[in-house]
Amino acid sequence: MKSLRIFLVFIYFYAFLLVGQAGAKAQNTSSITVTENAEFAIELGKCQKMDGVKITFLEVLEDSRCPKDVDCVWAGQARIKISIEEKGKASFEKEILFDALGKEIVIHTTETAIIKAIALSPYPMTSIPKKDRTYYLEVIPI
Template identity: 50%
Template sequence: MKILRIVFVLISFCAFAKAQNASPTKAADQITFELGLGEHQQINAVEVTFLEVMEDSRCPKDVDCIWAGQAKIKVRIVEKGLKPIEKEVIFDASGKNNILHTSDDVVIKAVHLSPYPKTTTAVHNRVYYLKLQV
């Protein structure tokens, strides 16, 4: 009976971790675009540059994990007339949008880092893209 309870708890953990990988929903009136590693995008008076992937420990799509993992990236935000700011952004199982910049006329959010890991693709072969929403 004790073993049955332990198995049930482990299965529940796996199901919970899998459910947390759902992608966030997007409103129809918002603009989304992707930045490749090292690329930048000018949005009004703000320039966003995707600098680096610091960590990617997200659970691969084709594996059941107890912990969903996370990805950590670094971006640079340069607003006209102000000094550049570097921010670390964490993508985890919560699926929350990470706000990179807010001003009177624009809100820039980091919403997704792709590709999502798979065991069939080596880490050094991944070409990362950061999806932004304005």
């Protein structure tokens, strides 16, 4: 199931990159129509608009998750910072903590949707240095 989710996220990004290259200007913001249970991802430094809410993935504060190819005593965690702007309301920043349990985290609620963070990708591997990782926040509106 997790492999399928990761595969679908990468397919989404590949299609997104192809569409983005067709435009004359690169933009940091894109809009989507909220579809219940349709996962999408936000690249580090980019933002996504949906249902009148703009979510910006600002920063990876910590990524001490145990790499997939290592046996660790502690599973580690990842912390990120996002910005949330909702039409007619003041924007605010929020920290999200991903622990070893892998549970979904409610990051924002509107009148029509609940927006949850489901994962931070990619999961660390010793073969890929942290400086070479392109992080994505995986999100799902419910």
